[in-house]
Amino acid sequence: MKILVVDDSKTMLRIISNTIKRIGYTDIVTAEDGELGLAAYKKDTFDIILTDWNMPNMNGLQFVQAVRKVNKDIPIVMITTEGGKVEVIKALKAGVNNYIVKPFTPQVLKEKLKDIIIL
Numbered sequence: 001m002k003i004l005v006v007d008d009s010k011t012m013l014r015i016i017s018n019t020i021k022r023i024g025y026t027d028i029v030t031a032e033d034g035e036l037g038l039a040a041y042k043k044d045t046f047d048i049i050l051t052d053w054n055m056p057n058m059n060g061l062q063f064v065q066a067v068r069k070v071n072k073d074i075p076i077v078m079i080t081t082e083g084g085k086v087e088v089i090k091a092l093k094a095g096v097n098n099y100i101v102k103p104f105t106p107q108v109l110k111e112k113l114k115d116i117i118i119l
Contacts, residue, residue, distance in 0.1 A: 001117065002027045002045065006037035006063060007052040007079070012102070016050060016079065019106040023113065034058025038066050046074065048117060053080035053091070061094050068095040075116040079104070 003025055005016050013030045020028055029044065031037035035057040041049070049067065053060035064076055075098075078091045083101035091099055098112045 001025050001047045002029070004029050004031065004037060004040055004044075004046045004049045005051075006031045006034060006049065006055070006060065008032050008055040009052070012052065012079075016109070019109050020050075020113075022106065023110055034060060034063030034066075037063050041067060048113070049074060049076045050079055051076065053078055053082045053087070061091065064091070064094045064096055077112055077116065079109075 003020055005013055005028060007013050007016065010032070013032070017028050017030060029040055029046070031040045033055040037051060038058065051060040051063055060078060060080065064078070067074065067076065072095070076096045077098045077100060078096040079100045079102060081102045088099050097116055100108060100112050
C-alpha cells in the first residue's frame, strides 16, 4: 500500500508518517504543499492520500478538487485544524472520504484509516 501525505508542516509530516509506519505501512511519500502533492500524485500511483487544508501555493481543498478531476475513487483523508461544521461539509463536498481535526492521537488516525482501508 502506497500512501501520499501532504502537509506544509515538517513536524506533522513526521508525526503522520510515523503513525502510519506503526500501523504497518512503510511505503510513504510526503509533499510540503498541494502543488508538490499534485506533482507527486501525477508521477506515481497511490492507494490513499492524507492532506492538510491550510498550505501555501495550493491548499488542501484545491488539491482534493484537482485529484478528484482525474480520480474519483482514491481514498482521501483531510487532516486539519479547520474543525467547523462548514469546513467539514465543504471538504466532504470536494470529495474527501474522511476528516480528522488537529490535534489528533495516533489512535484517531488509525480508526479513520480503518474506515477506509483494511488494516
